[in-house]
Amino acid sequence: MAPSPDPHHEPALSSLQTEALSPLAGVMDRLDTLALCTSFNREEARAASSVAACAPAIAALVDDIVPRLRTGGRLVYVGAGNSGRVAHMDCAELPVTFSVDPTKFVAVVAGGVGAVLEAVEGAEDVLDDGANQMHQLCLTAQDTVVGISASGRTPFVVGALEVAKLRGALTAAVVNTRPSRMEDMGVTHPIAILVGPEFVTGSTRLKSGSCAKQVLNMISTCAMIRLGKTHGGLMVDVSANNEKLHARGRRIVRQVCKEKLHIQTAGRHVRHGSVADEDADIDALIERCGGSVKLACAVGLSGLDLNIAKERMEEAGGRLQTFLDNLEQESLQHTPASDNNNQEQEQEEYFLCVDGGGTKCAVSIATRKGTIARATAGPCNLNSVPLEDVIAQIQSSTAEAVASIPNWHEKSWPRFAKVWTGLAGLHHTSQANTLASRLENLFGVSLQAGTLRLTCDTSLLSSCLGVDELAEGCIALVAGTGAVATAFKRSTACEAVQVGRTGGWGHLVGDEGSAFHIGQQALRTVLASLEENQGATRSLSRLEAAVVRHLDCEPKDVLSTVLGSGRDLPKHRIGAIAKVVTELGFAPVDPDPQALSILHDAASCLARLVSPLSSERICDPGKSILVLSGALMNVKPYRELVLERCSTLGLCFRKTITIEDASAYGAEFLSRTSPMAVVGGQRSLRSMEAAVGEHMSHKCNMELRGIETRLQKQPVA
Structure with missing residues (x-):
């Protein structure tokens, strides 16, 4: 039996926020009852606002839990004392409320189930007991273990x-102190809800207990909603197995179906028309559906045969809304007015590519004929943009692109044969699994089935390996707001595999050679010059005048204008100055020497990003392609300057390709390399090759060759 952690290595109990004296401690004994109750209520109200401050962290945990629950994983709460009781209460309600398997939601309480009703002294202090309980559960990577402890240091x-960490399970810690031992363990999701001293010192059943209950309720309820256990705020997955739940189930069916309720009678389904026997009919419908209120809603709304409705619900992942959306899409596809359009659209295969960068999210939709729609939205860098915002930008830009598809009159999106999502910051995020699950649900594709690819944004450019079958690899150099170089090699399975990466550190640490770096250097040059000449009567230099004009401010206000509050972040304002510098430095007549010097230095920085990757060990330049992309690489003089600097370093590549729109290139790559669907006869590889040669719509300075071989090999980036 392991002892409690060494007290010399733990914060003193008295130093914990939960053990501090309440500000009311000195006067509490003299308060009357009403004042006591009012003060108590005021303190308890802090719990809700403290939990609200942790909502992003809790949401991230829920997003990671949902895909694990969907694939059979368990949610395990671990707590001692009041924390254990709160955990037990949350788990006990889930099977009844949401018809979930009770073995998938487990509360492990120090001292056993008996400790829920009566305190078991000393149970929380045994380190090995908590460990042994986890060993008995045989945890896997699909399970989630949430530890709850107000002090953040309970040994159990x-x-x-x-x-749980050793077994690879997803881990979370819900605590009310910081710093805490549980946070310092390196759990995946630390959630510290700082509510301050308790009304009665050390009585963590009060505010800390209220926080724990709110958080666990939030985790389980939001996870159930994400899993489709509710519909429109109603508990549609409730099992009607007692009188109260029978009445609730009947009410839910009536609320969901409304006037659209179908009742099947004597082998026929008819829309219900009589109120008198409605309750009996709904009860019979629920009973016929095995007590499943959700299935009863599906049958009642659709009028489908029970077995067919059940199959459709399974196809919809158990989500009633998805089931209804699918029905609506089928209905739209079979309306006479759109039959001709639908026949044409059903024969098309649609391919979607998302290029999510630090400045914008670019989306392109392609068919076998080429790119047919494009749209953009806001930034999608996972290092600086919350996951929910990234999903929202992808959804918004895709919706806009779909709306611009020629002759597309449907309310719903097309079914995408393949989707490739390349996002900046993917290498550094812990939410890749959650992101993949959200994209699968959004687009109706599957990572496992190969219809969804999720990579970093630079990986989109690895598709350029298809330009030259003899090339062994490629180095993609992206210079926009940021700067990064990524090396890829062709594997024996004809897949593009990342083998190296330089840069991409972000504007606070690196990004030399990027638009931000150029703007920053220009800003420094201007500010230094203005400081040096303050008080003097002189004309502004060309660079100074251009920057001041661009910022639309007085010279003395340059810095405050860049760093002040506004719609754009300072990073983007600084990056936008790069356009001023390139216009001055690359002016056809009398280029500005200050601007040109900044551009030369920036180009050298980009060449130095490429250099470490250009070796026989990583990517031999003579056998590799250099791929240039990003807003700066579309500025021809700057691109030529970068290539000249690479040449100076002895970097001579087999080919150089410039990609103006990575999302369009990626979408067309998917359309070229995906096997043909058999629609109206099989198209030949030769006709496909001709179609690609005729309809390539992205800007690329190389010919496409070897399409036949690539279609057979179907490389994956």
Whole structure:
């Protein structure tokens, strides 16, 4: 039996926020009852606002839990004392409320189930007991273990989390102090809800307990909603197995179906028309559906045969809204007015590519004929943009692109044969699994089936390996707001595999050679010159005048204009100055020497990004392609300057390709390399080759060759 952690290595109990004296401690004994109750309520109200401050962290945990629950994983709460009781209460309600398997939601309480009703002294202090409980559960990577401890140091919970981490389970810690041992363990999702001292010092059943209940309720409820266990705020997955739940189930069916309720009678389904026997009919419908209120809603709304409705619900992942959306799409596809359009559209295969960068999210939709729609939205860098915002930008830009598809009159999106999503910051995020699950649900594709690719944004450019079958690899150099170089090699399975990466550190640490770097250097030059000449009567230099004009401010206000509040972030304002510098430095007549010097230095920085990747060990330049992309690489003089600097370093590549629109290039790559669907006869590879040669719509300075071989090999980036 392991002892409690060494007290010399733990914060003193008295130093914990939950053990501090309440500000009311000195006067509490003299307050009358009303004042006591009012003060107590005021303190408890802090719990909700403290939990609200942690909503992003809780949402991230829920997003990671949902795909694990969907694939059979378990949600395990671990707590001692009041924390254990709160955990047990949350788990106990889930099977009844949401018809979930009770073995998938487990509360592990120090001292066993008996400790829920009566305190078991000392149970929380045994480190090994928590560890042993986890060993008995045989945890896997699909499971989630959430430790709850107001102090953040309960030995029973610490021991459980240590084993959970070793088993590869997703881990979270819900605590009310900071710093805490549980946070310092390196759990995947630390959630510290700082509510301050308790009304009665050390009584963590009060505010800390309220926080724990709110957080666990939030985790389980939001996870159930994401899993489709509710519909329109109604508990449609409730099992009607007692009188109260029978009445609730009947009410839910009536609320969901409204006047659209179908009742099947004597082998026929008819729309219900009588109120008198409605309750009996709904009860019979629920009973026929095995007590499943959700299935009863599906049958009642659609009028489908029970078995067919059940199959359709399974296809919809158990989500009633998805089931209804699919029905609506089928209905739209079979309206006479759109039959001709639908026949044409059904024969088309649609391919979607998302290029999510630090400045914008670019989306392109292609068919076998080429790119047919494009749209853009806001930034999608996972290092600086919350996951929910990234999903929203992707959804918004895709919706706009779909709306611009020629002759597309449907309310819903087309079914995408393949989707490739390339996002900046993917290498550094811990939410890749959550992101993949969200994209699968959004687009109706599957990572496992190969219809969804999720990579970093630079990986979109690896598709350029298809330009030259003899090329062994490629180096993609992207220079926009940021700057990064990524090396790819062709594997024996004809897949493009990343083998190296330089840069991409972000504007606070690196990004030399990027638009931000150029703007920053120009800003420094201007500010230094203005400071040096303050008080003097002189004309502004060309660079100074251009920057001041661009910012639309007085010279003395340059810095405050760049760093002040506004719609754009300072990073983007600084990056936008790069356009001023390129216009001055690359002016056809009398280029500005200050601007040109900045551009020369920036180009050298980009060449130095490429250099470490240009070796026989990573990518031999003589056998590789250099791919240039990003807003700066579309500025021809700057691109030529970068290539000249690469040449100076002895970097001579087999080919150089410039990609103006990575999303369009990626979408067309998917359309070229995906096997043909058999629609109205099989098209030949030769006709496909001709179609690609005729309809390539992106800007690329190389010919496409070897399409026949690539279609057979179907490389994956």
